[in-house]
Amino acid sequence: MCEEDVFRKAPMGFYVHIPFCNRLCFSCPYIKHQTDKSVTQRYVDALKKEMSNYAARPYVQEHQLTVGYIGGGTPTALSTDQLVDLLTHMKAVFDMKPGLEISTESTPLDISEQKASALLAHGVNRISLGVQTFIDQELEDLGRAGNAAMIIDAIKMLQRIGVPRINIDLMHGLNGQTMESWHQSLQTAVDLGVSSVSFYTYMEFAQISTKRRKLPPVPPREMVDEMFIYAAEFLTRNGYEGYFGDCFALPGQRPAYGSVTWTEEMPIIPMGPTATGHLKDYWYFNEPSIELYIDAINEGRLPIAMGKQITADEALRRAVMLGIKSSRLDRKRFVELHGVDFAQLFPAEIADLEAKGLVRLTDEAMEVVGPKGWYYMDNISKAFYSQEYRRYPQHLGANISPFIIKAA
Ligand SMILES: C[S@@+](CC[C@H](N)C(=O)[O-])C[C@H]1O[C@@H](n2cnc3c(N)ncnc32)[C@H](O)[C@@H]1O
Ligand code: SF4
Structure with missing residues (x-):
């Protein structure tokens, strides 16, 4: 061990939630709000204060x-100035590793060249x-603005300006979708x-809307x-490697967020409403209401x-579950940690899961x-839940009605 190792600070991740979208999709299950300029600036100011509050803590x-x-939501629903302000503030108050991976979500329509270049210049890489689908009719039925072109x-555009990693979300199980x-x-x-593809199984939250719109x-x-x-199988044949069960990346393009934060049990600072994280041995999540x-x-x-x-028991179970969700759990590293x-x-x-070929x-x-184990990743990780946390099996397919808890 060298001197540098002794004095090196322990690594930590952060998650920042931006709960605004410029256009709300009727089919979306996430907590989000229509972008409202009278709220966004107060929100950005609050987020900066939350960052400063954490940054002042000795831990x-x-x-x-x-x-x-x-x-x-859609982080890029904020203006370029607001995004730059947040990133600049983060850099000023936290000790950030030079070149650290910072991911940002966006819809394809809420990212202009000017905004993407500003993000790139301020550390987003x-x-x-x-994306959801490259089929115009499916986009329309999903209520997404824009088209495949x-x-x-x-x-x-993102490739041209040199964004190092571009992930796209694709959904399967959409109205009218065929093989x-x-x-x-x-x-x-x-x-x-694209560097990586993440799959989402479409959950049809808005069946009424589906009927009304005759989809x-x-x-x-x-x-x-x-x-x-x-x-x-298709992505594997085309050079992509599976990770997290539902994500596939070209070699060397696997995102650090998730891969590292899960397997290394790295603490995560959650910032913004609904953000979840864990510091020391506490897991928690933030107030969902923006106000x-x-x-x-x-x-x-x-x-x-x-x-x-x-x-301590839950921490071990959690470490196994997160390791599974990142596809591979290294035994030696687990013993070290x-x-x-x-x-x-x-x-x-483990014997039961092996017998099932998972x-x-x-x-x-x-x-x-x-690919079977990747698809059943959530169920596999649930084999390690303690009795207290055992609830429903992983939702599969488009019908989620059995899993909706009815109000009393
Ligand atoms: C936070 S959004 C991604 C960024 C941006 N807000 C957008 O929609 O482009 C995360 C992903 O959730 C997925 N999603 C949205 N509605 C869904 C639904 N009803 N069922 C399953 N996945 C859904 C989509 O693939 C979407 O890209
Ligand atoms: S843009 Fe994304 S987060 Fe916003 S409503 Fe649509 S799917 Fe949900």
């Missing part, structure tokens, strides 16, 4: 931010676009050479499952709505076996 000062994610132009149209969307992603039905559940397997969030900040408080201290071999802690759970245990690691 945070013992760490260096090494990875971060700005999600939404990964942009994730919610505009989306392709946005991706090419042929799904193939076409995947082929377009490969032809464009074609969503594909049957078996086809939705098949679409995932097809996509996993209550702003009030809490202006009163000098952290805007925490709910949290829980994680017991947690002082125990997970394979000896959970022999029955994981593979070797002397080095436990690996999720794809």
Whole structure:
């Protein structure tokens, strides 16, 4: 060990939530609000105060931010000036590792060349676009603005100005989607050479709207499952590697957020309403209401709505689950971090998953076996839940009605 190692600060991640969208999609399950200029500036000011509040804490000062994610909503619903202001403030108050990975989400239409260049100049080096599909009719049925040509132009613009990593979200199980149209969307992603693709199984929250708008039905559940397997095999054949179950990246393009934060049990500072994170052995999430969030900040408080201290047993289970969700759990590294071999802690759970062909245990690691294991990633990780946290199985397919808790 060299002197540098002794004095090196421990790594830490951050998550910043921007709960605004310029156009609300009727099918979206996330907490988001129509962009309102009378709120956004007060919001940005509150976010900066929350950043300063964390940055003043000794625990945070013992760490260096090494990875971060700005999600939404649509972060780029903020103006270029507001985004630059936030990034500049972060750099001023936190110790940030030079060149750290900072990802930002956007829709393809909310990212102009000027905004993307400003983000790039202020440290954002990964942009994730919610593409959903490259089929015009599917975009229209989903209520998304724009068309495939505009989306392709946005991706090419980001590539031209030199954004190092471009992720796109694609959805399967959409109204009227077929295996042929799904193939076409995947082929377009490969032809464009995006760095990574994340899959979302479409959850039809707005069946009433579907009926009223006379949309074609969503594909049957078996086809939705098949679409995932097809996509996993297609992208693998085209040089992409699976990670997190539902994400595929070109070699060397795997995002650090998630890969590193999960496997290394890195603390994450959550900032903004609904943001979740964990510091020390506490897991918590922030007040969801924007106004209550702003009030809490202006009163000098952290805007925490709910949290829980994680017991030593839960911490081990959590580490195994997060390792699984990043596809591979290294046994030696796990012992270094947690002082125990997970394979000896959970022999029955692992044997059961191996028998189902979902994981593979070797002397080095436990690996999720794809593509089946990638698809069932959430269910696999749930095998390690303690009794207290066991609830519903992973939702599969387009019908989520069995999982909706009805109001009493
Ligand atoms: C926060 S949004 C991504 C950024 C941006 N707001 C956008 O929509 O382009 C995250 C992703 O959630 C997914 N999503 C939205 N509605 C969904 C639904 N009803 N079911 C499953 N996934 C959904 C989409 O793939 C979307 O890109
Ligand atoms: S733009 Fe994205 S976050 Fe906003 S409503 Fe649409 S899917 Fe949801």
